[in-house]
Amino acid sequence: MKNMKFLINNPEQSKQLQQILFKLGHSWMNKKELNYIIQPYIYTNSDLYLTYGNDIDYFHRNPKISQNTNQFILQHSCLHNTINASTQSCNQCGLSIDEI
Numbered sequence: 001m002k003n004m005k006f007l008i009n010n011p012e013q014s015k016q017l018q019q020i021l022f023k024l025g026h027s028w029m030n031k032k033e034l035n036y037i038i039q040p041y042i043y044t045n046s047d048l049y050l051t052y053g054n055d056i057d058y059f060h061r062n063p064k065i066s067q068n069t070n071q072f073i074l075q076h077s078c079l080h081n082t083i084n085a086s087t088q089s090c091n092q093c094g095l096s097i098d099e100i
């Protein structure tokens with residue numbers, strides 16, 4: 001999985017993002033609990049342990065792939081309630097049951 005970096009705009013957005021990242025297998029040192037919600041930057045890493053930061057220069061220098069946080073949240077949120085039992089994914093947006 002490619003490593004990503006996220007700019008966090010507010011605590012509520014941080015919570016939404018973390019819940020999605022937990023479902024995708026990421027965690028804070030093995031804990032899938034909301035944490036660091038006031039921190040402005042969240043990073044994913046190859047070992048699947050999340051890290052956070054508050055240094056804007058580090059954020060911009062970091063070569064991880066920058067994600068639009070709002071867009072990422074929307075792309076990983078299914079509101080359709082049309083799960084196909086045989087494919088285990090949403091008929092409309094294609095997200096798998098593990099991602100939503």
Ligand SMILES: [Zn+2]
Pocket residue numbers: 077078079080081082090091092093094095
């Ligand atoms: Zn859907």
